Amino acid sequence: MTPVNIVASAENPLLPAAYDILWSAVCLLIVFLVVWKYVLPAFNKTLDERAERIQGGIEKAEKVQAEADQALAEYQKQLADGRAEAARLRAEAQEEGAQIIADMKAQAHSEADRIIAQAQTQIDAERQSAMVQLRSEVGTLATDLASRIVGESLTDDQRSANVVDRFISDLESNSSAQPVKGA
């Protein structure tokens, strides 16, 4: 019992035993190999993948943002185009309307002129025919009147008045019977 104690305490703690070195080396080697071959590669791979994923996510977000911007610009352009088109159509329609009104006005004017001219012509023609008819009738009337004056004695006032009256009444009946006579 005592020799063992003496041997133990006699050992120099700074001088390693062979088994101490051996087991230390084995333990360190195992930890080193596991870390070197397995743990660190897995760790680095995960970190890289994560970085890649985050990078990819950022890129994707940027792409989507750009697409959205483009779509918005396109939409705004279309909207502006539509507005311009509407304004153009409206202006065109107004112009067309004004044109139509002007056309109608011109047409109405020419129609009215035509009607007036026609009426004028008609009036002229009627007047012409009336004058022709009147001229021929005045001759007949004058002859008729002269014969009556000549055929009657025109000595007293009574008689002369009667002649005139009769002439006038004859004239009246004549003019009412004239169309039959003229035809």
Next chain:
Amino acid sequence: MGTLNAANTTVSAAEGGFHAPSMAEFFPASFLFEGTPFEMNRVMLIRIIATVAVVVLLAVWAKRMKLIPSRFQSSMELAMEFVTVGIAEDTMGKEKAKKFMPLIVAIFFGILFWNVTKLIPFLNMPGTGVIGMPIVLTLVVYVTYHWAGIAEKGLGRYLKDSLILPGVPPAMHILLIPIEFITKFVTQPFTLAIRLFANMMVGHLLLVLCFSATSFFLFDAANGFQFFGIVTFAGGMFVFILEMLIVVLQAYIFALLSCVYINAAISDEH
């Protein structure tokens, strides 16, 4: 058999009085392959348990890794980024750090888990509290930074950059070259190993001292001394909380200094 008897006797003897912690704590009886380089004792077993734990944790994390992390994955990623970015890349720069990343990550998580076993009930022993592990870790870092420096610059320029300080009067080199040599080739690795080893060993001894003193005062000491048991227990709790910090801090310092040494070896400036 003899060792088992001895252990039993020590325990029964401890029941009677105060059992002070000794270095024997770090060299428990072996139970497998005794006398060979494969000798297995409690501390070695604890190292292997911690190794299995860290490997399983990292492997499960790596296997379940997804683009959208779970809480477990997120917190592991946070820890991993603390090492890859906070320690390695901030010291060496992104490009240079890439090559040494597996080593730095393995060193940080390995030391963290080998350290933390000292705070876990029923293990109660740091895997780094025996000098072998700090020496192996340091040796790996030592070889790595010299090899990286020579590979980067060639042997002549590497030695020149390491040993000769620029802008110093020529006469001073007689003094400075040996100092630089001792710093680069002796002091740096020595302190790297001893810092980790001593922190872990002493922390463990402090914890054992506090709690065994508490046990002694409460159960074995004469009446009137029980009060000191409360004091030593409070001290033990304080040391325990402090050790929680130190466990992480030592892993951080070891990984950080490894990066600093590697960077100094491969950088153009002195």
